[in-house]
Amino acid sequence: MSFKYDGFMTAAEASKALASREVSSRELTQATLERIAAVDSKVKSFLKIIEDQALSQADRFDANPQSFPGGLAGVPGALKDNICMRGIETTCGSLILEGWQPPYDAGVVTQIQDSGSVVIGKTNLDEFAMGSSTENSAYFTTCNPWNTRHVPGGSSGGSAAAVAAGEVFWALGSDTGGSIRQPAAYCGVVGLKPTYGRVSRYGVIAYASSLDQIGPLTRTVEDAALVMNMISAHDPKDSTSYPEAPPDYTKSLKRDVSGFTIGIPREFFGQGIADPVAQAVMDSATVLERSGARLIDVSTPNVGYGLPCYYILAPAEASSNLARYDGVRYGMRVEAGDHAEMFRQTRERGFGAEVKQRIVIGTYVLSAGYYDAFYLKAQQVRTLLSRDFEQVFSQCDLLITPTVPTTAFAIGEHIDDPFQMKLSDVCTSPVNLAGLPAMSVPCGFSDGLPIGMQLIAPAFAEERIFQAAYTFEQATDYHKARPSI
Amino acid sequence: MSSESALSEKATPRESANTPYEAIIGMEVHAELLTNSKLFCGCSAEFGGEPNTRCCPVCLGLPGALPVINERAVEFVLKAALALNCQISRDTYFHRKNYFYPDLPKAYQVSQYGDSAIGIYGWIEIDGENGGSKKIGIRRVHLEEDTGKLIHATGTTSEVDYNRSSVPLMEIVTEHHPRPGFDQIKTAGEARDYITKLRAILTYLGVCDGKMEEGSLRCEPNISVRPVGSEDYGTKTEIKNLNSFRAVSRGVEYEVERQIDVLRNGGRIVQETRRWDEESATTASMRSKEMEQEYRYFPEPDLLPFHFDDEQIEQLRASLPEMPLARRQRFVDMGVSETDAETLIEDKAVSEFFDAAVSHAVDVRTVTNWVLGDFMKLLNQHGVPINQSKVTPGALAELIGLIEDKTISGKLAKGVFEEMFNSGKSPREIVEASGQTQISDTDFIREEIVRILSEPRNQPQLQKYLAGNDKVLGFFVGQTMQATSGRANPQIVNELLKEEMEKLR
Incomplete structure (x- = not known):
């Protein structure tokens, strides 16, 4: 074939190649499968490859390319393994769901299939999306393509690593407290957490329902816009889905940032932020300033309460969401005397340590006598936090912050220090609590590991993020850097 | 436990064998709503069906499935709350009630907790035991989902039928501590009248079919007794399995007497759920409720709160039958x-x-x-x-x-x-x-004849007949035919006239 695939072509380029008949979706899919075969033993992004289904989806596109006008039609991507796809094992990185095949498609999967895109497999994650490294996966730990002794971040570590390693053109992750943006930053890719309600949560295995949101991981900002065009829609099956139709996000790419005021919230640059990270983000702000944006200092005084608040509310919801894994209807069952004993032993064996810890914390903060002091207080703080953001967005259009305080840590480095591990969510979790959209964009390297900056916008103002991120990307070369995997 | 301390749990001296007691009866009623579909999905809410044929990922609580509220169910509860004279919560939302049981697929029941209920502080008028009417205070009227049903199969296994899972259910609870101006239910008769009146209201509204035998209307009274004049409440027991009005009055009556008996004999009431057995007409302990269940209620994040504006409420109020x-x-x-x-x-x-x-x-x-x-x-x-x-x-x-x-x-x-x-x-x-338009009904004709013969104005003719003038019979035949608009069977009239007049001889 005349088509030459090196693994790092962008989704937009692949789409153009398909449109010009330079390549077929089947060839693209086979090339992708070959790339996975070549590198996945080193990266370990995938829990499952669905070769046959992927090829038949590709053939469906090739048979009638005109009927799939979507920007990602025929272009292979991957799903985090907490997104349900009919008949495809979905484990959520947990033993308790090993072998479970959902009898239905998630809202985003329906969108993907309607647009003629191709799903090639399910990626690794921390069990039930709880973690920052994929080390909590019940199956294996994914490696950072830039340095395989380091974690890819998490919980969408498999999706971020797959995109960074050139195994797929795009991937979906889920973000509850930073689970798209943090691995995007660690792996040097673009990761967007959309506004809560912008993308359907139907068929996404819940961790914390009021915070979970699906979003893209891609190698470029343009590709992220293409994924957003494919997956954002109102879904009547999700009551929290936003009823208005989404804009065409690729249109935002044509606008620059002149006239934008970008706020630099000082609380995000405090203690714990590594110097190279702070420096890279400040330099990036300067790049945007040179492109026409105005920079101002702003303050979000309550943002420091975000992380503790997140670690009360998310486990509270999780303790309820994960109670259904009792061995009665699906997944693992440990047979025991009576049903109560069966529940106990199934959950004892089926869940990993981190999940159990969060269930215990969540159960505790919802208990009579503790509810007011923890859950209710955290909800009040959440309101204050949202007001902080509302307040700063009356002064500026966007915020720029580090995505994560440091670059990717080594595998095993924080395994005995869950507190340190959780600190990596400090800049991202306040955004989920406020329900806002935010993107991590590659903006530098330190010791060969990528650094990400976070752009935060008001609710449903993803277009501003795309404008600024694309402008930044055009002015820099970070997105062109490739790991030597 | 020493025998002394066991004795100390016995009745206080003032509760002697002659102490008169009164019962305080709370009513917790669950009404299945007459919606076509379930509360959060499109599955049929109809009663019956082969096990697990009316289910989908949503009502089975499969991972990732999400609820979408059935707005008709909300409207039904709102109607009931209005008909039960409740204050309507302008902003209402759902809670998760968390507990583990095989018939509860999500391990939480979507319900409403506290004052987020659609209706609070209503009342219902019943007939008091001693004549007159009583206003029984209603604490809350709320919407929740039903659970599945555990089928205890043979041997060591059990099976679960989720056809009822997430069928919309309305809960109506009376007030434990009545507000001023409101009464409590104190007798079995009043309890029966309460459920009778409530059932009538719900069926008039068309929100529930009220079939207690099929379980679409379930009544779980809680009962305590106390010496007349006491302000404190006794320990409560709850009765389940009351499947008819009759069972409600018999069950409550039995339980009240049982409790009084226990206390009079120096015993102690245990907080528990008791099951009514129709055959033996007794209640028996099902499970102890001494340990308060911890349900860890919190607002359901998968559903948006509901807001009712005044106009909406007034429109619905005006539309009530x-x-x-x-x-x-x-x-x-x-x-x-x-x-x-x-x-x-x-x-x-x-x-x-x-x-x-x-x-x-x-x-x-x-x-x-x-x-x-x-x-x-x-x-x-x-x-x-x-x-x-x-x-x-x-x-x-x-x-x-x-x-x-x-x-x-x-x-x-x-x-x-x-x-x-x-x-x-x-x-x-x-x-x-049957040819009965021509009147052949002897009783009827005889009635007419007896009436005619007793009329004062006919006495002279009657006397003539009795004196032996048979021709007068024709006069009376005419009178009878006239009285029956000519439809009486003349032959029967003749025979009956003779019979009746002979009696007067």
């Missing part, structure tokens, strides 16, 4: 006795039949007697609900018309009615087919 008490008053105003009116309104369909029959301009009391008498007897005998009977209100009115214009006697009419009930034919059809 006539409620049972208003209908009872209307019937009384029409001339029905209080007791009969009460019986007529208990079943919505009966009251509607009555209304329709009366609209044919026949006598109200006669209709009442037919509906509550012969008709009710036949319906009960055959176990047929009135709205499924072959007798239409128009047919009953026609039958009454035939009696009024003396085509048939009241006594014959009973037989005609029975045939109407069995065949669905019109009364005129039945009467004509």
Whole structure:
């Protein structure tokens, strides 16, 4: 074939190649499968490859390319393994769901299939999306393509690593407290957490329902816009889905940032932020300033309460969401005397340590006598936090912050220090609590590991993020850097 | 435990064998709503079906599935809350009630907790045991989902049927501590009247079919007793499995007496759930409730809060149908006795039949007697609900018309009615087919003759006959024919006249 695939072509380029008949979706899919075969033993992004289904989806596109006008039609991507796809094992990185095949498609999967895109497999994650490294996966730990002794971040570590390693053109992750943006930053890719309600949560295995949101991981900002065009829609099956139709996000790419005021919230640059990270983000702000944006200092005084608040509310919801894994209807069952004993032993064996810890914390903060002091207080703080953001967005259009305080840590480095591990969510979790959209964009390297900056916008103002991120990307070369995997 | 401390748990001296006790009865009622689909998905909410055939990822609580509220269910509860005189929460939302049980697929029940309930602080008027009416305070009216059903199969395994999972359920709870101006239920009779009145309201609204036998209306009273005059409440027990009005009154009565007996014998009431057994007519302990369950309620993040504005509420209030008490008053105003009116309104369909029959301009009391008498007897005998009977209100009115214009006697009419009930034919059809339009009803003709013979103006003619003038018979035949509009069978008239006049000799 005349088509030459090196693994790092962008989704937009692949789409153009398909449109010009330079390549077929089947060839693209086979090339992708070959790339996975070549590198996945080193990266370990995938829990499952669905070769046959992927090829038949590709053939469906090739048979009638005109009927799939979507920007990602025929272009292979991957799903985090907490997104349900009919008949495809979905484990959520947990033993308790090993072998479970959902009898239905998630809202985003329906969108993907309607647009003629191709799903090639399910990626690794921390069990039930709880973690920052994929080390909590019940199956294996994914490696950072830039340095395989380091974690890819998490919980969408498999999706971020797959995109960074050139195994797929795009991937979906889920973000509850930073689970798209943090691995995007660690792996040097673009990761967007959309506004809560912008993308359907139907068929996404819940961790914390009021915070979970699906979003893209891609190698470029343009590709992220293409994924957003494919997956954002109102879904009547999700009551929290936003009823208005989404804009065409690729249109935002044509606008620059002149006239934008970008706020630099000082609380995000405090203690714990590594110097190279702070420096890279400040330099990036300067790049945007040179492109026409105005920079101002702003303050979000309550943002420091975000992380503790997140670690009360998310486990509270999780303790309820994960109670259904009792061995009665699906997944693992440990047979025991009576049903109560069966529940106990199934959950004892089926869940990993981190999940159990969060269930215990969540159960505790919802208990009579503790509810007011923890859950209710955290909800009040959440309101204050949202007001902080509302307040700063009356002064500026966007915020720029580090995505994560440091670059990717080594595998095993924080395994005995869950507190340190959780600190990596400090800049991202306040955004989920406020329900806002935010993107991590590659903006530098330190010791060969990528650094990400976070752009935060008001609710449903993803277009501003795309404008600024694309402008930044055009002015820099970070997105062109490739790991030597 | 030493024997001393066991003794210390016994009754205080003032609770002697003669202490009069009173019962305090709280009512917790669950009503399945008459929506077509379930509360959060499109599955059928109809009763029955092969196990696990009315299920989908949502009502099975599969990972990732999300609820979408059935707005009709919300409207039904809102209607009920209005009819039960509740304050309506302008902003209402759902909670998760978390507990593990195999019939609860999400391991939480979506319900409403505290004052987020759609309706709070309402009341319902019942007939007091000692005459007069009582206003029973209602604490809350809320919407929640039903659970599945555990089927205890043979051996060591159990099976679960999730057809009922997420069927919309309305919970109506009375107040434990009554507000000023409101009363508590204190006797079994009042408990029965409460559930009777509540059932009537719900069926009039069309939000619940009120079938206690099928479990679409479930009543779980909680009962405590205390010495008359005491302000403190005794320990409560809750009774389950009351599947009829009769079971409610018998079950409550039994439990009240059981508790008083226990206390009089120096025992202690255990906080527990007890099951009513219809056959032995007793309650037996199911499970102890000494440990308060920890449900970890918190707002359901998968559903948005509901807001009702004043206009919406007033529109719905204005659209409410006539409620049972208003209908009872209307019937009384029409001339029905209080007791009969009460019986007529208990079943919505009966009251509607009555209304329709009366609209044919026949006598109200006669209709009442037919509906509550012969008709009710036949319906009960055959176990047929009135709205499924072959007798239409128009047919009953026609039958009454035939009696009024003396085509048939009241006594014959009973037989005609029975045939109407069995065949669905019109009364005129039945009467004509049997040749009964020509009056051959001897009782009826005899009645007329006796009346004519007793009339003072006819005495001179009668005396002539008795004196031996047989020709006067013709005069009386004419009188009788006139009184029956010429439809009496002349031969029978002749024979009966002779018989009756001979008696007067």
